Amino acid sequence: MKPSQIGPALLAVAAAGSLLAACGGGGGSATAKSGAPKSSAAADAVTIANFAFSPATITVKRGAKVTVTNNDSTAHTATADNGTSFDTGDIDPSSSKTFTVSKPGTYAYHCTIHPFMHGKLVVQ
Numbered sequence: 001m002k003p004s005q006i007g008p009a010l011l012a013v014a015a016a017g018s019l020l021a022a023c024g025g026g027g028g029s030a031t032a033k034s035g036a037p038k039s040s041a042a043a044d045a046v047t048i049a050n051f052a053f054s055p056a057t058i059t060v061k062r063g064a065k066v067t068v069t070n071n072d073s074t075a076h077t078a079t080a081d082n083g084t085s086f087d088t089g090d091i092d093p094s095s096s097k098t099f100t101v102s103k104p105g106t107y108a109y110h111c112t113i114h115p116f117m118h119g120k121l122v123v124q
Helices: 003-023
Strands: 045-049 052-054 057-060 065-070 096-100 105-110 118-123
Parallel strands (some): 045 065
Antiparallel strands (some): 065 096, 105 118
16 A cells, blocks of 8 residues: 555544444443333343244343343233243333343243243343
8 A cells, every 4th residue: 555545544444443333332221111222231132023032041140231122013021930030011012121130040031921932031
């Protein structure tokens, strides 16, 4: 590369980096009950699509906020099988809800509206 081309090339690289940084999730906090997810860690997110939780098993650190986003055309829930550890309540299509589990352990969960939907949350 010629010396006269270095300046424009660096400018292009810097501009691309700025665009990519702007697309990142930022460091925002998760929403308390509903709305668009703002979790800073994609690993702390569950998506519902095609009547299934994804990932089927999620591992998070104790105290992490877990955001469940419903990408289906009908309402769903994410409810701990034990009935007490967490329950998002109904999550409407294109909506999210967030919960926190503080006690380490493995929690099986399901959708109370569609009981054939199952997932597992591991809290470390």
